[in-house]
Amino acid sequence: MKEFGYQRVYDVADAVAVLDGDPEARFLGGGTNLVDLMKAGVERPGLLIDVRHLPLDRIEVTGDGGLRIGATVTNSDLAAHPEVRRRYPALAQAVLAGASGQLRNMATVGGNLLQRTRCGYFTDVARPCNKRLPGSGCPAITGEHRNHAILGASTACVAVHPSDMAVTLAAFDAVIGYETADGAGELALRDFYLPVGDTPHLETALPPGALITGVTLPPAPVAAVSRYRKVRERASYAFGIGSVAAALTVRDGVVADVRLAFGAVASRPWRAAEAERVLTGGPATAEAFAAAADTELAAARPLPDNGYKVTLMRNLVVAVLTELAEEAGR
Known part of the structure; x- marks a missing residue:
């Protein structure tokens, strides 16, 4: 591992200023992804800026609900918070x-949002990878790609994004707050992650030198009846091969509101x-859920060894939405 410096910061402005003065620096939260990448030689920062002591560790109900x-809220505290469980159980x-x-x-x-793909070609510095070394190629396309993307991929990269949390945040229109040397800003999560295109090494729309300060979830009554379902190849804590975040409001057998996002199938x-468009205003039936899934998955472009994900995601959508419809009808 490359030698690196370490600096702890206690103020957001100071954290941004330190990074602004050292282009080789990286912010360090829990380090559960960054440190692994440093050990593998994928990340080689000259300085780690420890941001865990910044005053960004609260979860608050906003005035609009x-x-x-x-x-810097830990994942454990997020999952256990009573308002998260009540208002956004899928999260x-x-x-x-x-x-x-x-x-x-x-x-x-913040670190969860910025974690990087677990594609084996990306984490192996002895292999080419456009995400790690632009222009070197994507060997996954003709190599091992069983767990790779079926939606939104390109000839430059077929890796998938690993975050479970971000899938649910996408379903509920989260907004990412950040701070730079030029001041504060916001990005809707739908704009936060960039399409893979021919520049897979450019992963987010964060401005250079930006520090994520928090996430805002707008009020969403539909989220109170929501679920996250993840499929993985083994029951232990493995990265998914497909997941669904869903929320549903049904009135008189008709879908009044629905939120749906997929994980482990795209960059x-x-x-x-x-x-969502197909379902809204239609019947809350398994047949309608399947038809909506088929409409979404018509854009899938699977590779030879990951076509199973199309069927998996269709079945997952139907199962989760059917469970939510039954729950809403009780």
């Missing part, structure tokens, strides 16, 4: 599905906007 979540479920208790105790909300959390 949403939630504001600080960037708590996603965090619990994402990692073991030990990792959740360390990992932070970023995939908001299933077409499926």
